[in-house]
Amino acid sequence: xxxxxxxxxxxxxxxxxxxxxxxxxxxxxxxxxxxxxxxxxxxxxxxxxxxxxxxxxxxxxxxxxxxxxxxxxxxxxxxxxxxxxxxxxxxxxxxxxxxxxxxxxxxxxxxxxxxxxxxxxxxxxxxxxxxxxxxxxxxxxxxxxxxxxxxxxxxxxxxxxxxxxxxxxxxxxxxxxxxxxxxxxxxxxxxxxxxxxxxxxxxxxxxxxxxx
Numbered sequence: 001x002x003x004x005x006x007x008x009x010x011x012x013x014x015x016x017x018x019x020x021x022x023x024x025x026x027x028x029x030x031x032x033x034x035x036x037x038x039x040x041x042x043x044x045x046x047x048x049x050x051x052x053x054x055x056x057x058x059x060x061x062x063x064x065x066x067x068x069x070x071x072x073x074x075x076x077x078x079x080x081x082x083x084x085x086x087x088x089x090x091x092x093x094x095x096x097x098x099x100x101x102x103x104x105x106x107x108x109x110x111x112x113x114x115x116x117x118x119x120x121x122x123x124x125x126x127x128x129x130x131x132x133x134x135x136x137x138x139x140x141x142x143x144x145x146x147x148x149x150x151x152x153x154x155x156x157x158x159x160x161x162x163x164x165x166x167x168x169x170x171x172x173x174x175x176x177x178x179x180x181x182x183x184x185x186x187x188x189x190x191x192x193x194x195x196x197x198x199x200x201x202x203x204x205x206x207x208x209x210x211x212x
Contacts, residue, residue, distance in 0.1 A: 003044075004017075004026060004044050004047060004048065005047070005048045005050070007028040007030065007031060007033055008033075008050055008053060009028065009031050009033045010028065010030050010031040010033070012028050012029070012030030012031060014028070014029040014030055015027065015028055015029065015047075016029055017043060017044065018043075019043075022039045023037050023038070023039050024037070024038060024039070024041070024043035025037040025038070025043050025046070025047070026043055026044065026046075026047035035047035036049075073112060073116070076109070076112065077109055077112075080105050080106070080108070080109045081109075083102070083105060084097065084098070084102045084105055084106060086098075087099060087102055159199075159200055162196050162199060162200065163196075163200060165196070166192075166193055166196040166197070166200075169189050169192055169193060169196075170189075170193050
C-alpha cells in the first residue's frame with residue numbers, strides 16, 4: 001500500500017485500510033469518514049484521489065507563482081524609476097535625463113513590460129480589488145468614528161444643558177429633596193424631571209445627585 005493522504009474532511013491521520021473479500025476501502029478513525037469502495041486492489045489510490053482539491057491547490061500554486069513574478073517586476077520598476085528620477089535635471093521649463101544610461105534603463109523596463117503575459121491576467125481584470133476595498137472600508141470606518149465622536153460631543157453638550165434645566169426645575173418644585181405635588185405645575189415639573197432623568201440615563205450620563 002502506498003502513502004495515504006490525510007482525511008479530506010477532518011485532516012486526521014489515523015486511518016484504517018479495510019478489506020472485505022475482494023472489496024477494500026479506507027476509513028478515518030477520527031471522523032469515521034470512508035473512502036470509495038473498490039475491488040481492484042487500489043483502495044489507497046481511490047482514497048487519495050482529490051480532483052477538486054488538487055485542482056484548487058494547483059491554481060493556488062500558479063497564482064502564487066504569478067504573484068511572485070509580478071512582485072519581482074514591481075521591485076525592479078521601483079528601483080529603476082527611483083534611479084532615473086533621482087538623476088533628473090530640472091531646468092524649470094524643461095527636464096533632462098541625468099545620463100544616457102537612464103534612457104537605457106527605461107528601455108529595459110519597457111521591454112520587461114512587453115514580456116509580461118498580459119493574457120494570463122485578463123481573467124482577473126474587472127474583479128474586485130481586495131486591497132482597494134480594504135482601504136476604502138478603513139477610510140469609511142475612520143470617517144464613521146469621527147462622525148460618531150462628533151455626535152457624542154453634541155449629546156454631551158445637550159446633556160449638560162438638560163441637566164442644568166433639570167436642576168433649576170427641580171429646585172423650584174422640591175421640598176426636602178423631593179418634588180412637592182400640590183398643584184398642576186408641580187405635577188408637570190415632576191413629569192419633566194422624570195423625562196429628563198430617563199433621557200440622561202439613556203445618554204449614559206448620570207444626573208447630579210439630589211436625593212430624589
